[in-house]
Every structure is written in structure tokens, then in C-alpha cells.
Amino acid sequence: MPHFFADHSAPSIPLHLLMQGELDAFLKTQDTKTVEWIAAQGFTGGAGQICTVPLAGGGFFVIAGLGGEVDLKRTRFGLAQIRSKLPEAIFHLETSLIGAALEQQVLGWLFAGYAFDRYADQPTAKAQLIAPEGIxxxxxxxxxxxxxxxxxxxxxxxxxxxxxxxxxxxxxLASKHGASCDIILDQDLLDQNFPMIHTVGRASIHAPRLIDMRWGASGPKLTLVGKGVCFDTGGLNLKPGASMGLMKKDMGGAATVLGLAHMIMALGLNVQLRVLIPAVENSVSANAFRPQDILTSRKGLTVEINNTDAEGRLVLADALALADEEKPDLIISMATLTGAARVALGPDLSPFYATDQCDALALNGVAQDASDPVWQMPFWDPYEKMIEPGIAHLDNAPSGGMAGSITAALFLRRFVTNTPRYMHFDIYGWCPSALPGRTKGGVGMGARAVLAALPELLKND
Structure with missing residues (x-):
């Protein structure tokens, strides 16, 4: 595990973290010269402001602003934007924040240390923090x-x-945590009855496969299913170049469930965890599946293909059918599934669906403190007829462009019939521009909210 915090015994510099309304009280504890210095720097406690204050005997301390309540609502990780402005030094926090509010800001500090430097060196924050008491x-x-x-x-x-x-x-990841991990590859997908995973991935030179990870021998059964479309050309319904540009992120659901799986295993939660990831590349070749093809799924339901670019729900369907056969206590799927979800809620919010309203309430109740906002969408039964083409049981891409995220979720729900409790996340998985604690690029969505809700989601009745 990376070393995220400085050693507690290291000499450190005070970092006073202030809400905008706390500045006056803070100034009353300082001498006249310090008050004059802070005023001369124009420091008001606004969001992201910092002021380095020299000490008479040498050295300095720093005050930093989080702004007001409105700023906290608009910026999840106020301390994250402060970290990048600090000099290379070790700091300790002085703040009135406690509990979840403090942990939220410290988590943002940690996130601000991320850099994707696999291909080129990237600038990283140099300031270090001693872990505050109470977290x-x-x-x-x-x-x-x-x-x-x-x-x-x-x-x-x-x-x-x-x-x-x-x-x-x-x-x-499995090896790191002592989990098992089986891979069902290529022709074996057909032999073991995963026809839609095979069909979507067969046109690529990179063979399709199903990843099946298991961990834990006791506790409730939780199965996570993540869409692992490693690149999506759209298939024969080829995407235009502009739409293909971000398709490396179409395995964002798989990436998110693996991140969540790490959290669950590293924390040693009492749960029987299973992770299923259909890993494919949706490519164009002579054996690519076609519009108007009718596929038979693992569950026996037939699917008319009206758009080969709606492939994610196909591979998820076979994986969900497998998950459902075991009848776990809860199945959660995560996928970068529809543009409709992005249009409806943008890149910040994680749209989710739940067959059990108690599960939805549990998730909503903890998401804010987890700094991982979610928004419930409906499994709207009246739209079921939209995914029924007549010639087959299901339509993978209903015409008309209406309710695209909902109809996709309803499609997936058809493959979970033995497990009463199912949740689906239609995430974006990408931060379009750099934000405090979130660099431009891939980002986890929904995982921390799920983790925080698991004690309630998986408690014994």
C-alpha cells in the first residue's frame, strides 16, 4: 500500500483550515502584527485561499479557507484544492471539523495525490499531512x-x-487478497453457455472472456458484476470518431467493481464476495454480430439486435444470469452503459436503480458522508413494452430515443429473476475536467457509497 500520510513524529507546520465564518474568531487569537499581515494578504477564508504567515522567531504557519456552506456543497473536497498550493513540507491540521466532515476533507487530500504517470511524468502535490486525530x-x-x-x-x-x-x-488483485480467480476464455464461453459474451467479443483479435473472482467463506453473499468492454467501436453500427474517442473507459464498470472489491477485501468485511466481469472488445470483422441478428442468452431469453453499439447490456446479461443462478443476498451491477444517464445527470452523479426501496434508502442515507453522490432512477414498469420487439423476447436498443437509461436497466432486470434484491449503476466513469481531488480522466463512481451502505444492505433480517 502506498504511504499516504507523514510520520506522526515528524516536525510539522500548522495548517489552520477555516470556514469563512470562523476567520474573525481565529484572528482574535492572534497578535496585532499577524492580524495585519493576514489582512494585507487579502485573506477572507474563501474557498481555496491560503495565506502563509511568518513567525517572529522564524518559520511559518498556514491558514487556508474552505469558504462557506455553499462552497462545501459545490466542491466535495475543499482541502484537495489547497494541497496543490502548499509548499513541499509536512503539515498537521488545526480545524473545527470532526467526524464525517473531517474524513471527507482528508480523503480529498489523499485523492489530490493521484497522478497517472504510466506513460509520462506528471506533476504531483508535494505537501504531506500527518493523519489528524479522530479519523x-x-x-x-x-x-x-x-x-x-x-x-x-x-x-x-x-x-x-x-x-x-x-x-x-x-x-x-485476487492474489493480493487470497481470493480465487477463474477465467472462462473464448470457445469455453460457448461450451459453458455464455453465448452473448462470446458473440459480442468474437470479432476482436483479443478473445472474449468471463472473469470470476471469489473471496470470503462466511457472511452474506454479495455479487458484483462489472461491464468490461475494453474498447467499443460500436461494432457494425460504427461510432463516429468523436464518439469513439473515450471508449477506453467503457470498462469503467469493471474498473469500479475491482476497486470496490479491493476495499471490501482489504477491510476484511464479513461477506462472501463474488466478482463477475465479462471482458470483451466490441470490434468490426467478418464475424461481427449484425443488426437484426437474434441471439439466445444464457437465460434462454432471445434478444433482437437493433444496434450493435448497445453491446454492454448483452455481455452483462449473461454474467447476471450466472450470478442469479446462485441466488446471492444482493447483486450489484456497474456499467458505463448509456449516454442517456450522462445526459440526465452529468458526470458527477451516479444514477442507480434498486428493486428494493429499503436498499435505495440505505444507499441515499450514506452517500453524502461518503463523498460519493448518487441519484435513484426508477425501474419504471410501464416502459417494459418498449424492450419487447415481438419477434424476440427482448430488444437491445428500442427505437425512439426515449428513457434510454431506464430501458437498459429494465433489460438487465430481466436476467435477475431468482434474486429479489438487485441494484444497477449506470455510471459515467470519467471526469471531463480537473476538479479538486479528481484529475481529468477515469474516476470511481458509486463504490464508496456502496461500501458505506453494505452494513445496512447486508445485515441479517
């Missing part, structure tokens, strides 16, 4: 490692993150 240091470090794993996987281009490399990443 769960070990847990925050686990969250950071899981998030960085997700980001690294998404950021790696398909030239180095195809189905084989994604499987290797899963196997490395």
Missing part, C-alpha cells in the same frame, strides 16, 4: 488505494488494457 486512517488509505486502482485501469488505453490485461489485473 480512521487505515480505512481512508484503503479507499484511496481502491480509487486509484479504478482510475489507473480506466486511464490505461486499450492498447495496454484489453480483455487479457483486465483479466490479469483481476488475478493480481
Amino acid at each position: 480512521d486512517q487505515a480505512r481512508l488509505e484503503v479507499l484511496a488505494v481502491g480509487e486509484f486502482l479504478t482510475r489507473d485501469l480506466i486511464n490505461t488505453p486499450a492498447s495496454d488494457m484489453g480483455p487479457d490485461e483486465l483479466a490479469q489485473a483481476a488475478q493480481e
Whole structure:
């Protein structure tokens, strides 16, 4: 595990973290020269402001602003934007923040240390922090490692993150935590009845596969299913170049469930965890599947293909059918599935669906404190007829362009019939521009909220 915090015994510089309304009280504790210095620097406690204050006997301390309540609502990780402005030194926090609010800011500090430097050196924050009292240091470090794993996987281009490399990443994670990891590859997919995973991936030179990881021998059964489309050309319904540009992130669901799996295993939660990832590349070749083809799924449901660019739900369907056969306590799928979800909620919010409203309430109840916002979408039964083409049981891409995220979620729900509790996340997995604690590029969505909700989601009735 990376070393995220400075040693507690190291000499450190005070970093006073102030809300905008706390400045006056702070100034009353300082001498006249210090007050005059702070005023001369124009420091007001605004979000992201810092002021270095020299001490009479040498040295300095720093005050930094989080802004007001509005700023906290608009910027999840105020301390993250402060870290990049600090000099290379070791700091300790002086703040009135406690509990979840403090942990949220410290987690942002850790996230601000991320850099994707596989292909070129990247600037990194130099300031270090001593872990403040009152936080769960070990847990925050686990969250950071899981998030960085997700980001690294998404950021790696398909030239180095195809189905084989994604499987290797899963196997490395399994080995790290003493989990098992089986890979069902290529022709074996057909022999073991995963026809839609095979069909979507067969046109690529990189063979399709299903990754099946297991960990834990006791506790409730939780199965995570992640979409692992390592690159999506759109197939014969070829995407235009502009739409293909970010398709290295189409395995963002797989990257997110692997990051979440790391968190669960590293924290030693009492759960029987299974992770299923259909890993494919949706390519164009003589044996690519075609519009108007009808596929038979693992569950026996037939699917009419009305758009080969709606392939993610096909590979997820076979994996969900396998997950459902075991009847776990809860199945959660995560996928960069539809542009409709991105249009509806943008890149910050994780849209999710839940068959059990108690699960939805549990997730909503912890997401804010986890600094991982979510938004519930409906499994709207009246739209079921939109995914029924008549010639087959299901339509993979209903015409009309209406309710695209909902109809995709309804499609997936058809493959979970033995497990009453199912949740689906239609995430974006990408930060379009750099934000505090989130560099431009791949980003985890929903994982920390799920982790925080697991005690409630998996408690014994």
C-alpha cells in the first residue's frame, strides 16, 4: 500500500483550515502584527485561499479557507484544492471539523495525490499531512488505494488494457487478497453457455472472456458484476470518431467493481464476495454480430439486435444470469452503459436503480458522508413494452430515443429473476475536467457509497 500520510513524529507546520465564518474568531487569537499581515494578504477564508504567515522567531504557519456552506456543497473536497498550493513540507491540521466532515476533507487530500504517470511524468502535490486525530486512517488509505486502482485501469488505453490485461489485473488483485480467480476464455464461453459474451467479443483479435473472482467463506453473499468492454467501436453500427474517442473507459464498470472489491477485501468485511466481469472488445470483422441478428442468452431469453453499439447490456446479461443462478443476498451491477444517464445527470452523479426501496434508502442515507453522490432512477414498469420487439423476447436498443437509461436497466432486470434484491449503476466513469481531488480522466463512481451502505444492505433480517 502506498504511504499516504507523514510520520506522526515528524516536525510539522500548522495548517489552520477555516470556514469563512470562523476567520474573525481565529484572528482574535492572534497578535496585532499577524492580524495585519493576514489582512494585507487579502485573506477572507474563501474557498481555496491560503495565506502563509511568518513567525517572529522564524518559520511559518498556514491558514487556508474552505469558504462557506455553499462552497462545501459545490466542491466535495475543499482541502484537495489547497494541497496543490502548499509548499513541499509536512503539515498537521488545526480545524473545527470532526467526524464525517473531517474524513471527507482528508480523503480529498489523499485523492489530490493521484497522478497517472504510466506513460509520462506528471506533476504531483508535494505537501504531506500527518493523519489528524479522530479519523480512521487505515480505512481512508484503503479507499484511496481502491480509487486509484479504478482510475489507473480506466486511464490505461486499450492498447495496454484489453480483455487479457483486465483479466490479469483481476488475478493480481485476487492474489493480493487470497481470493480465487477463474477465467472462462473464448470457445469455453460457448461450451459453458455464455453465448452473448462470446458473440459480442468474437470479432476482436483479443478473445472474449468471463472473469470470476471469489473471496470470503462466511457472511452474506454479495455479487458484483462489472461491464468490461475494453474498447467499443460500436461494432457494425460504427461510432463516429468523436464518439469513439473515450471508449477506453467503457470498462469503467469493471474498473469500479475491482476497486470496490479491493476495499471490501482489504477491510476484511464479513461477506462472501463474488466478482463477475465479462471482458470483451466490441470490434468490426467478418464475424461481427449484425443488426437484426437474434441471439439466445444464457437465460434462454432471445434478444433482437437493433444496434450493435448497445453491446454492454448483452455481455452483462449473461454474467447476471450466472450470478442469479446462485441466488446471492444482493447483486450489484456497474456499467458505463448509456449516454442517456450522462445526459440526465452529468458526470458527477451516479444514477442507480434498486428493486428494493429499503436498499435505495440505505444507499441515499450514506452517500453524502461518503463523498460519493448518487441519484435513484426508477425501474419504471410501464416502459417494459418498449424492450419487447415481438419477434424476440427482448430488444437491445428500442427505437425512439426515449428513457434510454431506464430501458437498459429494465433489460438487465430481466436476467435477475431468482434474486429479489438487485441494484444497477449506470455510471459515467470519467471526469471531463480537473476538479479538486479528481484529475481529468477515469474516476470511481458509486463504490464508496456502496461500501458505506453494505452494513445496512447486508445485515441479517
